[in-house]
Amino acid sequence: MEKPATAARILIADDDEDIRLSLALLLNAHGYQTTEAASPKEIAVRVNQDNPDLVLLDMNFSRDTTSGAEGLEQLAFLQQQQLPVILMTAWGSIELAVAGLKQGAGDFIEKPWDKHRLLQSIEQQLQLQKLKQKNSGFEQLLSGDGGEKQVWISESGPMKALDALVEQVAKTDANILILGENGTGKSQLAKRIHQLSHRSSHAFIAVNMAAIPDNLFESELFGHQKGAFTDAKQSRVGRFELAGQGTLFLDEIGTLPLTLQPKLLRVLESGHYEVLGSSKTQTADVRLISATNADLEQQVADKAFRQDLLFRLNTLVLTLPPLRERIADIAPLVAHFIDHFSARYHKKGLALGECALETLKRHTWSGNVRELSHVMERAVLLAPDNSEITSCQLSLSASKSTDLDVPLQPLEELEQQLIRKALAATNGHVAKAAPLLGLSRNAMYRRLEKFGIVYDA
Numbered sequence: 001m002e003k004p005a006t007a008a009r010i011l012i013a014d015d016d017e018d019i020r021l022s023l024a025l026l027l028n029a030h031g032y033q034t035t036e037a038a039s040p041k042e043i044a045v046r047v048n049q050d051n052p053d054l055v056l057l058d059m060n061f062s063r064d065t066t067s068g069a070e071g072l073e074q075l076a077f078l079q080q081q082q083l084p085v086i087l088m089t090a091w092g093s094i095e096l097a098v099a100g101l102k103q104g105a106g107d108f109i110e111k112p113w114d115k116h117r118l119l120q121s122i123e124q125q126l127q128l129q130k131l132k133q134k135n136s137g138f139e140q141l142l143s144g145d146g147g148e149k150q151v152w153i154s155e156s157g158p159m160k161a162l163d164a165l166v167e168q169v170a171k172t173d174a175n176i177l178i179l180g181e182n183g184t185g186k187s188q189l190a191k192r193i194h195q196l197s198h199r200s201s202h203a204f205i206a207v208n209m210a211a212i213p214d215n216l217f218e219s220e221l222f223g224h225q226k227g228a229f230t231d232a233k234q235s236r237v238g239r240f241e242l243a244g245q246g247t248l249f250l251d252e253i254g255t256l257p258l259t260l261q262p263k264l265l266r267v268l269e270s271g272h273y274e275v276l277g278s279s280k281t282q283t284a285d286v287r288l289i290s291a292t293n294a295d296l297e298q299q300v301a302d303k304a305f306r307q308d309l310l311f312r313l314n315t316l317v318l319t320l321p322p323l324r325e326r327i328a329d330i331a332p333l334v335a336h337f338i339d340h341f342s343a344r345y346h347k348k349g350l351a352l353g354e355c356a357l358e359t360l361k362r363h364t365w366s367g368n369v370r371e372l373s374h375v376m377e378r379a380v381l382l383a384p385d386n387s388e389i390t391s392c393q394l395s396l397s398a399s400k401s402t403d404l405d406v407p408l409q410p411l412e413e414l415e416q417q418l419i420r421k422a423l424a425a426t427n428g429h430v431a432k433a434a435p436l437l438g439l440s441r442n443a444m445y446r447r448l449e450k451f452g453i454v455y456d457a
Contacts, residue, residue: 007031007032007033008032008033008053008054008122008126009032009033009034009035009050009051009052009053009054010027010032010033010034010035010052010053010054010055010056010122011034011035011036011037011043011046011047011050011052011054011055011056012024012027012034012035012036012037012056013036013037013042013043013046013055013056013057013058013074014036014037014038014056014058014088015038015039015058015060016058017038019058019111020036020038023056024036026115026118026119027122030119032122035050035052040070040073040074043055043057043074043077043078044077047078047081047083052083053083053084053126053129054083054084054085054086054122054125054126054129055078055083055084055085055086056086056088056109056122057071057074057075057078057085057086057087057088057105058071058088058089059071059072059087059088059089059096059100060089060090071087071089071100072099072100072103075087075100075103075104075105076103079103079104084106084125084126084128084129085104085105085106086105086106086107086108086109086118086121086122086125087100087105087107087108087109088108088109088110088111088113089110089111090110090111106121106124106125106128107121107124107125109121131237151188151336152188152192153329153332153333153336154329155328155329155332156321156325156326156327156328156329157326157328158321158325158326159321159326159329162318162319162320162321165318166189166192166193166196166318167196169193169316169318170192170193170194170196170197171196171197171198172316173197173287174315174316175268175287175288175289175290175312175313175314175315175316176190176193176288176289176290176315176316176317176318177253177289177290177291177292177296177313177314177315177316177317177318178190178289178290178291178292178317178318178319178320179291179292179293179317179318179319179320180291180293180319180320180321180322181293181320181322181368182293182367182368182370183323183367183368183369183370183371184320184321184322184323184368184369185320185368185369185370186251186291186293186320187206187249187251187291189291189318189320190204190206190247190249190251190289190291191204191249193247193289194246194247194249194287194289197247197287199245199246199247199287202243202244202245202246202247203242203243203244203245203246203247204243204246204247204249205239205242205243205246205247205248205249206249206251207220207221207239207248207249207250207251208251208252209250209251209252209253209255209256210251210252210255211252214257214259214260217260217263218263218276219232219236219238219276220238220239221238221239221240221263221264221267221273222238222240222241222267222273222274222275222276222282223235223236223237223238223240223241223275223276224236224238224275224276224277225275225276225277225278227277228275228276228277228278229276229277232276232277238273238275240267240273240282240284240286241275241282243286244285244286245285245286246286246287247286247287247288247289248286248287248288248289249289249290249291250288250289250290250291251290251291251292252291252292253290253291253292253296253313254292254293254294254296254299254305255292255294256305258303258304258305258306261305261306261309262306264309265306265308265309265312267284268288268309268312268313269312271283271284271285272284288313290313296310296314297310322365322368323365323368323369323371323372324364324365327361330357330360330361330372331352331357333369333372334352334357334360334372334376335352337372337373337376337377337380338350338351338352338376338380338389341376341377341380341381342380345380345381345432347380347381347383347385348385348386349385349386349387350380350383350385350386350387350388350389351388351389352388352389353388353389353390353391355390355391356388356389356390356391356393356394359391359394359396360372360375360394360396363396374435374438375394375395375396377435377436378393378394378395378435378436379393379394379395381426381432381435381436382395382425382426412451415447415451416451416453418437419433419437419444419447419448419451419453420453422434422436422437423453423455428455430444430445430448430455
């Protein structure tokens with residue numbers, strides 16, 4: 001049997017010293033780290049101090065020899081710690097095995113053990129635990145319970161009309177296609193529909209279709225089994241399965257290549273799909289929402305998008321208005337962004353001046369709400385604490401400039417100029433300069449190293 005890729009920590013809980021030594025030698029030889037406990041009290045100590053990944057638990061300590069009562073008591077404690085447990089006993093009791101498995105044990109091994117069976121069981125339980133943790137993380141982050149609070153602003157006439165329609169259609173299971181320009185908030189609208197639906201207690205899974213390589217499309221959406229193809233070293237859960245009973249949001253649906261569209265159409269028509277490497281047919285139970293800024297009708301006319309797939313996607317169509325058509329929403333959006341970025345950058349007492357608000361209302365907003373967010377993030381960074389944000393701090397003149405304002409020069413030279421300008425505006429603070437350029441902090445550091453720009457650590 002191959003050694004595990006990482007050295008998992010295994011707690012051997014048994015009152016027999018020879019048993020502990022024998023197990024430790026076997027597991028150490030196969031790449032595992034081991035720690036030992038000879039009594040129930042030691043189990044609690046070792047769990048708290050050593051943070052094991054799995055416990056091999058003897059069913060009987062000093063109280064008696066065959067009932068397994070002590071083992072079941074310790075199993076209950078270990079279940080509270082969310083640790084995988086393999087039970088061990090010298091007595092082959094089916095009733096005891098069933099009781100332990102019902103209480104949450106992952107497996108039951110009888111002494112003397114078969115080493116291949118034991119090692120296989122350990123590896124299976126460790127892999128299962130990883131999968132549970134992964135899926136638990138998806139549920140917490142994407143179901144809406146553990147994520148960032150959804151902010152939805154609809155004070156303008158167009159947004160109030162859209163909101164009324166959303167309230168009506170969210171309660172259905174009909175597929176929805178969201179249209180709108182870049183930056184209008186299509187993903188926000190999809191989340192709102194999910195939160196208002198009867199599926200809100202389940203996961204909201206978003207997929208950027210433009211970011212999926214063609215050769216990984218089926219694996220990403222439907223999952224694959226270990227060994228299904230050359231690089232499939234581990235099994236993968238697909239997005240349809242992750243979204244089970246929840247909502248699956250397919251963003252940038254217009255970028256889906258024509259050759260892959262029949263694969264998506266099949267699951268939308270029949271509700272069935274297969275995990276790569278498996279012949280078993282799975283059933284999808286999701287609410288599908290898709291979004292695009294592309295003209296899908298024109299793509300159908302150009303034979304770049306299947307008309308039958310469009311019919312499956314656009315049972316209901318919602319169009320998000322651009323920011324220039326919802327001027328009444330600018331003030332509340334700005335108030336939200338000021339609060340949000342003030343908290344992120346630890347700024348205090350910021351407010352927007354009246355002249356600055358009028359400047360924002362007159363702007364064309366080609367990048368819509370996303371552009372407004374970037375503008376306000378920059379303004380919050382530049383404004384001193386307890387001050388009024390001015391039109392100058394909005395720096396909108398730069399966003400209105402045309403290509404005639406920028407002299408032709410190599411892109412790398414222009415990039416260096418912008419980086420130096422951002423650093424100067426933030427007194428050399430890299431973490432504050434990065435958002436001004438739409439970069440993450442790590443991306444900013446990479447560019448600083450690339451161009452040899454000196455910065456304060």
